[in-house]
Amino acid sequence: MELIDNISRLFEDDLTQTPRPGRNSRLRTRASPCTPTRRSRRGLCRLSSSTSSSHRAPSAPTESLVGYRVTDDFRPLFEHSVERALSALAKGLGDGQGGAPSCLVPCEYPAPMNRPAIEVLAAVTRAISGQRVLSISDVSSTSGATEREIVPLALTDNGLCWHVRAFDRRSPSIRDFVLTRVRSVRFLPDAPLPEESFANDLQWSREVEMELVPHPALPCPELAALDYPMTDGVRRIRAKAALAGYVLRRLSVDCSEAHSLRGTGYRRWLRNRAALERADSASIAPGYLPKDAGRG
Numbered sequence: 313m314e315l316i317d318n319i320s321r322l323f324e325d326d327l328t329q330t331p332r333p334g335r336n337s338r339l340r341t342r343a344s345p346c347t348p349t350r351r352s353r354r355g356l357c358r359l360s361s362s363t364s365s366s367h368r369a370p371s372a373p374t375e376s377l378v379g380y381r382v383t384d385d386f387r388p389l390f391e392h393s394v395e396r397a398l399s400a401l402a403k404g405l406g407d408g409q410g411g412a413p414s415c416l417v418p419c420e421y422p423a424p425m426n427r428p429a430i431e432v433l434a435a436v437t438r439a440i441s442g443q444r445v446l447s448i449s450d451v452s453s454t455s456g457a458t459e460r461e462i463v464p465l466a467l468t469d470n471g472l473c474w475h476v477r478a479f480d481r482r483s484p485s486i487r488d489f490v491l492t493r494v495r496s497v498r499f500l501p502d503a504p505l506p507e508e509s510f511a512n513d514l515q516w517s518r519e520v521e522m523e524l525v526p527h528p529a530l531p532c533p534e535l536a537a538l539d540y541p542m543t544d545g546v547r548r549i550r551a552k553a554a555l556a557g558y559v560l561r562r563l564s565v566d567c568s569e570a571h572s573l574r575g576t577g578y579r580r581w582l583r584n585r586a587a588l589e590r591a592d593s594a595s596i597a598p599g600y601l602p603k604d605a606g607r608g
Contacts, residue, residue, distance in 0.1 A: 326485030390474065426473040428491035435497045436476050439464040446478075447501040451493045458482070461500065462489065463508040466516070468555060470561035477554065479508040486513045488554075515554035515592050522549050522556065523583040524563075530572050536579040546583070557593030557600070 360474060385541040402419045409601065439446050446464060451457050462478040469475075524540065524547040526533035540563075542546045551559045560582065565586070566573040571581040578598070588594035589602070 317490070337387050355427070394591065417558055426492055428474055429493070432491055432494050432497055433474075436464050436491065436494075436501070437467070440476075443559065445502055446503055447498050448489075448494050449496040450489060457495075463504045463511065465510055468558070470555070470558035477513075481508075486515070513554070516552055518553045518557050518589055518590075519550050520553050520587045521584075522551065522560070522565075522587050523547075524549065524565055524580040525583045527566055527578050527581045529574060530579060539579065547580070553591040554593055556588060556591045557596040560597040560600075564598065566599050567594075567597040569601070569603075573599045 320506055361587060368401070401416050402421050435446065438444065444464075445461060447459065447461050449457065449459050461481040463481075464474075464476050464478045465486070466477045467474060468477055474491045476491055476494075477486065477488050479485070480487045480489075525542075525545060526536035530536060536542075549559070560567055563580065564577045565580045565582050566578045567582045567583060582588075582597070582600075585600070588597060588600060594600050594602075
């Protein structure tokens with residue numbers, strides 16, 4: 313009987329602690345935020361009087377489970393972003409549990425093929441947070457295998473692979489390096505120079521506003537508005553000039569002057585192409601060509 317009393321108190325302590333966003337999120341997306349647990353001989357565990365009723369989700373007792381159940385009067389105590397909710401549902405991340413991640417409901421999603429080595433990623437992130445200089449061995453499409461010194465500034469995800477944006481002492485300029493192409497990395501003792509900081513990265517500090525509209529060639533343009541909510545037929549998005557081209561490529565936006573790209577993947581067209589004129593990343597935007605590209 314003493315063992316049962318101890319287990320009962322453990323459950324009671326767990327249910328009376330300050331509500332956590334993770335538990336509230338699980339309650340909102342699943343039937344119960346708690347792991348089903350058989351009740352003790354004494355019945356369902358009591359909630360202590362110190363627990364504020366405002367901290368409890370509307371619940372209903374069950375025959376053999378300890379936990380909460382969503383009712384018609386349920387109101388979430390915390391706001392949750394859609395991005396985090398989808399990540400938790402698909403991967404089980406942010407659930408406060410150890411071990412291998414698992415989805416909360418049956419879910420399939422494309423597994424990323426481009427995964428940087430964790431040792432490289434860890435060194436790069438430490439260099440960013442600690443303002444350190446790295447010596448790396450990497451491979452590029454233009455220079456082949458090279459050794460260079462870089463000052464990592466930020467991580468970027470272009471939808472296909474992860475980059476580190478860094479000042480390259482060999483160029484010298486600020487460039488993006490694909491993390492999977494970094495073969496080795498080591499820390500250097502010297503500190504970054506003032507000109508190697510974000511203060512001189514104009515492409516990163518400048519933002520561009522892009523106006524996306526349904527592609528004129530679409531037979532059913534309202535589909536584009538449903539996929540990407542628009543106001544008065546326009547979806548305005550902002551991105552750093554250094555990343556604008558990546559964003560447009562990831563969204564499959566036709567950036568040609570005469571919206572000439574065809575295919576079911578191109579449901580949006582960039583209406584204000586002039587926004588990309590001073591963006592270095594514009595060259596990878598689908599169909600984009602500078603106005604003077606065809607002039608001799």
